[in-house]
Amino acid sequence: MRALGYQAVDALVERWAGLRDDVPWRGAPYQDLRDRFGGEGPAPEEGEGAAAVLEEAIRDVLPLAARVDHPRFLAFIPSAPTWPSVLGDFLASGFNVFQGTWLGSAGPSRVELMVLEWFRQWLGMPSGAGGLLTSGGSAANLVAVAVAREAAGNPSRPVVYLSDQGHSSLLRACRIAGIPREGIRILPTGPDLRLDPSRVRTAVERDRAEGAVPILVCANGGTTNTGSVDPLAALASLTRELGLRLHVDGAFGGFGVLCEKGARALDGIGQADSVTLDPHKWLFQTFECGCLLVRDPGELDRAFRVTPEYLQDTQLGAEQVNFGDRGVQLSRSFRALKIWMSVRSFGLNAFRTAVAHGIDRAEEVEARVRASRELELLSPASLGIVTYRFRPRGWEDEGPLEALNRGIQGRLREEGTAMTSSTRLNNRFALRVCVLNPHTTRKDLDDLLDRVERLGRDLAEAYRTPGERPR
Template structure:
């Protein structure tokens, strides 16, 4: 056997050894701590300088302009040092990034982040704990569990509650419905006639009930769980885009008459478009009556747990069997930071899987500190640290004050739009979103197609200008504009300036159409 490469290959072998030794100088360890400090400080200073100089949320660059710059980078040829790499990064990313910190970013559920959470991000990335087993995350595991207990306490889920951090609301909803599905299947198999039936046969009869305004991840979850998109029965809403309990009861009864089984009722505490909160107490009563799991998707509205003035909007949430909370929305945390919580911690056993090398079943049980037993992920970041430091530095009231500012601003802006004849408000402000469209008064009026084209053009033109970023959606098949407000630094004057831009762009578009 040849232990070393042949002579003609030895030079290449030696160069690889040299490269490996050089690369080891980039590993973060006790020897390289000074380099870590110097390099990270360069990055921190670059970002801090960039953010301090941002005067608009976006440059307006188009993909066709930026793509060639990215494609031109030779990933096989490293740069000289960190300073060179950061200089390149400024041109590729930082210069044209969309900045949620800017007061005229009013598009999606992206939040400006609080500084304590950024401190946590720096720490957790460097230590690189994995929150799957205790022997990889001593201390971190206990801190995550403590934050789950804190959240469950604020939700009033009761002493048996438990949960785990996830990557986001979509994963949290998926895990909640996976638990609900497996729980429903276990109950079906208590019938001797169904005890040996394979899972696909049982799934065909299960149904999920969610409002027409619920998040798309509910249908996506149903598909991933084997129920199909049509396994979700959409329930009508009232004028405020909240699920109608009477319509839900009718849908549940009709489903039962068809021989179907109600797997879950999904209530939403903060719909993406309208911020609407379903009537949680009424839905809880129906869930109990029909034997359905009650899941509350509070990815958006979960931050109300810290609100100083609006926390009552979540009254009744403690009756839920499971709850999704996204800390990276209304808790002002960096992505990713979310959690799934269940009222009965034993229900997490429906997703448990044991591997001898990682979390052997012999070590499972009430005393187990292996969070992987509760999660559909294996390797998981210590994202809980960001929220931990935020609570320890700002406290819950500090988070709540930021959210309350956004809610107040949305209501003020909603009143402004409601009294302006050139705008149509789809629903009153409920959390911090507003859905509206520009419909300027004109003798001839605007037909539906023209109104759709007008509002689509306005959104695209504003984004291309970079002066502001707003979102869009559809209501009853028609195109609307949307403000999502999560920045306590945004003022009513900022939004009035955006509305002035809407008018200006809209007037220009209509002048061209009518010419």
């Protein structure tokens, strides 16, 4: 056991130490992998020996993946966990903690309560607010929508309001939670990609006049697309006035509250009725670690608690929280351990600095893009995200611009310069950079933009005249 464990730890340390010098992404099409790792054959009847299998996993399987913790992985949402987080996950697995009931895990449940209380304080939610850790932001959003429906008395014509910039998991949450298609309003945002409270008011009043029951407004505490933040304080007072709930999806940006600029951007987040956070994003935790906080955790119990006779031994009174009663999962792992270990190991200050780092680096990217004659800013830096594109002088048509920028992105990935991802804003193809990793340096980002300009010029040469497809 020790030898295998040391082998695994050695492989991890080696990977971490060499990360910067390696490429940020490796992948392969299915065809290339069909016959590997045992192929499509049956599971082996006889064991092959743990050491050999471990070696194969480390050598062949695990490297064929994006390194989302690589300093030059700037795509989607990066995730760069702390070493205590990795160890916390390892210990939680090894101790195989069952964190569905207090009876099953008194110490770990106490630690989860403690971590949730930290989050409550960071967000500025009222005392007494609480919730649970989940597998991720999607699960937290699902619980938020389901609890809103239950708290509203499960009306037959519920309406939920989303922004057109809201994360897809919110739409999926509505579907799973049984919000009928005609009760899902996707409100268009303005040019600043933020929800306009007056638009929300109009929609709610219209729905009420038609006999539907508005139950929830879902706002963004940092959209995945551009990092834009809805006017949370204004939406909180509007929803209070209108008598419906406000949920803030802070899965991507919520931990921005840990630094000054982020807290300013997220002003009002603590006034929401529920907030989704994703510690596996900007709190530097390993997957899977999401969180939902609600003003009144009793709402969760009322919405989800079911007490079958075979669990009667677990009902120990309200103080002894059964986290299995607060959401979807009964069998849950001890996710709080990694957070508790990370924050205590480094101190909160280190996390504040690490979060501020991403925001500052993204602002530098914005400044660099603005200073370039060939790069066009498509959305300003917001909570670590900037979008832009390469645009040679005289290029107007969207089609060729998209082909050119797709080409640039593909080349960046192939050559291992950086892994970035793209999106679409107002029908324009956008290159997107998301800086969450505290090891991403200003030089990494300068090098990236230099390379984008160089590749852009080279690829644009492949067009005979502006507007034509590449040769």
